[in-house]
Amino acid sequence: MDRLHPDETLKANSDQLRGGIVDGLADPITRAVSPDDQKLMKFHGLYLQDDRDVRDERRRQKLEPAYGFMARVRLPGGVCSPSQWLKLDTLARDYGGGSLRLTTRQTFQFHGVLKHNLRATLQGLRDVLLDTKAACGDDCRGVMCSVNPHLSSLHAEVYALAKRASDHAVPKTGAYKEIWYEEERVAVAGPEEPLYGRTYMPRKFKIGFVVPPINDIDVYAQDLGFIAIIERTKLIGFNIAIGGGMGRIDRNPNSYPRLADVIGFVSVDDLLATIDAVMEVQRDYGDRADRARARFKYTIDDKGLEWVKAEIEVRLGFELAPAKAFDFASNGDTLGWQQGEDGLQHFTLFIENGRIRNGPERRLLDGIQAIAHMNAGEFRVTPNQNLMISNLTEQERSQIEGLLGVHGLSELNRGSGLRLNAMACVALPTCGLAMAESERYLPSLITKIEEMLKRHSLYDEPITMRMTGCPNGCARPYICDIGLTGRAPGKYNLYLGGGFHGQRLNQLVLENVGEAAILDKLGGVLADFARDRKRGEHLGDFALRAGYLGPTQDNSPQARSKKKSKGAR
Known part of the structure; x- marks a missing residue:
C-alpha cells in the first residue's frame, strides 16, 4: 500500500481541524501561523498570503513577508440580501483594504485581512x-x-436545494465556533464528523446546480453536477454528472483537466442521498498518497466510470435511472435589465474580473453600497464574476437606474463582446501559486485585442476568454474560446477551441510565450474567423473546424458517451 501523504496524518491528528490555531492567533511575534495551521485554516475558509509586490524589498530589510489572510465567504448559489451586502461592504472597508472580490464560484473574498482582525471579520459575518x-x-x-x-420560481426552487446541499455537506466540527466565535466546546454523541471522519476528503470537492439552457456554472467542470430536468415548467429531478475538474500541473503529464460524465437521473427526493453516496465513494477510494492525483476525476479514470457508477448505486441502494434529454445554449450572463416570468425586474452589472473597489474614475464600492441601502430585492453573484440585483419592482428599477447614473456605473455594461465575456483569477500579488499576472493584466491585453476585433468587425462578437496566473484553472480557462494560463512573469500557455457552452475542452496551441506571440497568433485566427466563419459559429468551434488545433478528438462528455455505446455493441 502506498504511504499516506503527510497532510492525511495532519488532518487525522488535528482534533477535527482545531490543531494549534488558537495559540497561533495569540502569537504577537508574527503575522503568520505555523505551516500546519495554515493548512488547517483553509478548512475554515482562510488562506495565508503575502504581498508579493513588496516581498523582495522586505527580504532585503530583513523583515518577514507582508502577511495577510484571504477570507472566502460560504455563499450557496451566490445569493445574499441587501443587509448582508452592507455588512460585507463594511468588513471590506475595515479589514479588507477597501475591496471586495467576486469569485468564479459565486462568492466573495476579502484580501489582506490581518491576523488580529480575523475574529472580528468572521464574527461580523456571523452577525x-x-x-x-x-x-x-x-x-x-x-x-x-x-x-x-427569466425563470424566477424555478430559480428559487433550485437555489433552495443548492443551499440545502451546502448545509448538508459542510463539515460539522465545532472547531469553527470555538476558534472564531470563542464559544465553549460542546461534547457530541458519536463521531463529530459523520460524513468526513478524521481525514475529510482526499482533496477539494465541488458541487454545482445548473438549469438548462444556460450552463453558467460550467457544470462539466464540477466534481458533482446536478442538471435540472424540467417537464411542463416543473422540476422533476436532476441528471447526475461526475468527474469534472480544471486543475493541472505543467510539469506533471499525469495531471489534466477533465469534463464530467453524465451517468444517470435521480428525483428531487434522492438529492441529498446522492450527494452522500458520491462523496463517500471519493472519500473511500480517492488517492490519499499523491495529492496531485487525489481529485475525483482521477479516481474515476483509475477505477473506471462504470465501476464508480456501480459503487455509487450500491451506496444509494438503487440503480440510477437513464439520463434525460437536455440542451445548453449559453454559459454567459445577459447584462442589463431583464424581466422575469413573475413580472419582476432584474439587473446584471458587469464587474471586470470581479473586483469591486473605489477608484479615481469610478467609485464602484460606493455605488453598489448606495443600491444596497435601498433594501430592495436581492443580490446574486454570477458564476462569471458579475453582479445581479434581482426581484425589483418598476419603481425600484427607476431608483436603481438613477443611482447607476449618479455613480457612473451604467457605462460598465458597455464593452466588446470579448471583454464582457472574460474572466481572470486574482493571481499576483496575493496568490502564492501565481507564476504570472492575471487580474491586473487581462484588461490591458483585451484592449490590444479589441483593436483587431474592430478591424475585422468582430467587436460585438461574444468570445469567451479566461486567464489564470498558473495552471490550476480557477477561472476555468480550459473550457472557453481563448484560454491563457501563466507559466512565468509575462509568459503564458495559449489554448484555443473550447466549447462556447462549456461542453468541450480547448487545446494548447502555444506554450510559454509572451504578449507579442499571443497577439500575433490571435491576429491570424481572428482574421480567418471573420472571413470564413459559418453563420452562428463561435470562435472555438471555428478554430476546431479550421484546423488550428491539428488532428484532434472530440473530448466532450457527449462524445465519450457515444464511444461507450458503440463499444457496448
Whole structure:
C-alpha cells in the first residue's frame, strides 16, 4: 500500500481541524501561523498570503513577508440580501483594504485581512448569518447554482436545494465556533464528523446546480453536477454528472483537466442521498498518497466510470435511472435589465474580473453600497464574476437606474463582446501559486485585442476568454474560446477551441510565450474567423473546424458517451 501523504496524518491528528490555531492567533511575534495551521485554516475558509509586490524589498530589510489572510465567504448559489451586502461592504472597508472580490464560484473574498482582525471579520459575518466554513480545504467547497432571471420560481426552487446541499455537506466540527466565535466546546454523541471522519476528503470537492439552457456554472467542470430536468415548467429531478475538474500541473503529464460524465437521473427526493453516496465513494477510494492525483476525476479514470457508477448505486441502494434529454445554449450572463416570468425586474452589472473597489474614475464600492441601502430585492453573484440585483419592482428599477447614473456605473455594461465575456483569477500579488499576472493584466491585453476585433468587425462578437496566473484553472480557462494560463512573469500557455457552452475542452496551441506571440497568433485566427466563419459559429468551434488545433478528438462528455455505446455493441 502506498504511504499516506503527510497532510492525511495532519488532518487525522488535528482534533477535527482545531490543531494549534488558537495559540497561533495569540502569537504577537508574527503575522503568520505555523505551516500546519495554515493548512488547517483553509478548512475554515482562510488562506495565508503575502504581498508579493513588496516581498523582495522586505527580504532585503530583513523583515518577514507582508502577511495577510484571504477570507472566502460560504455563499450557496451566490445569493445574499441587501443587509448582508452592507455588512460585507463594511468588513471590506475595515479589514479588507477597501475591496471586495467576486469569485468564479459565486462568492466573495476579502484580501489582506490581518491576523488580529480575523475574529472580528468572521464574527461580523456571523452577525448577518454568513460564515467561511469549508470555503477552502479538503471538503465540499461552495455550492454553485445557475442564475436565470427569466425563470424566477424555478430559480428559487433550485437555489433552495443548492443551499440545502451546502448545509448538508459542510463539515460539522465545532472547531469553527470555538476558534472564531470563542464559544465553549460542546461534547457530541458519536463521531463529530459523520460524513468526513478524521481525514475529510482526499482533496477539494465541488458541487454545482445548473438549469438548462444556460450552463453558467460550467457544470462539466464540477466534481458533482446536478442538471435540472424540467417537464411542463416543473422540476422533476436532476441528471447526475461526475468527474469534472480544471486543475493541472505543467510539469506533471499525469495531471489534466477533465469534463464530467453524465451517468444517470435521480428525483428531487434522492438529492441529498446522492450527494452522500458520491462523496463517500471519493472519500473511500480517492488517492490519499499523491495529492496531485487525489481529485475525483482521477479516481474515476483509475477505477473506471462504470465501476464508480456501480459503487455509487450500491451506496444509494438503487440503480440510477437513464439520463434525460437536455440542451445548453449559453454559459454567459445577459447584462442589463431583464424581466422575469413573475413580472419582476432584474439587473446584471458587469464587474471586470470581479473586483469591486473605489477608484479615481469610478467609485464602484460606493455605488453598489448606495443600491444596497435601498433594501430592495436581492443580490446574486454570477458564476462569471458579475453582479445581479434581482426581484425589483418598476419603481425600484427607476431608483436603481438613477443611482447607476449618479455613480457612473451604467457605462460598465458597455464593452466588446470579448471583454464582457472574460474572466481572470486574482493571481499576483496575493496568490502564492501565481507564476504570472492575471487580474491586473487581462484588461490591458483585451484592449490590444479589441483593436483587431474592430478591424475585422468582430467587436460585438461574444468570445469567451479566461486567464489564470498558473495552471490550476480557477477561472476555468480550459473550457472557453481563448484560454491563457501563466507559466512565468509575462509568459503564458495559449489554448484555443473550447466549447462556447462549456461542453468541450480547448487545446494548447502555444506554450510559454509572451504578449507579442499571443497577439500575433490571435491576429491570424481572428482574421480567418471573420472571413470564413459559418453563420452562428463561435470562435472555438471555428478554430476546431479550421484546423488550428491539428488532428484532434472530440473530448466532450457527449462524445465519450457515444464511444461507450458503440463499444457496448
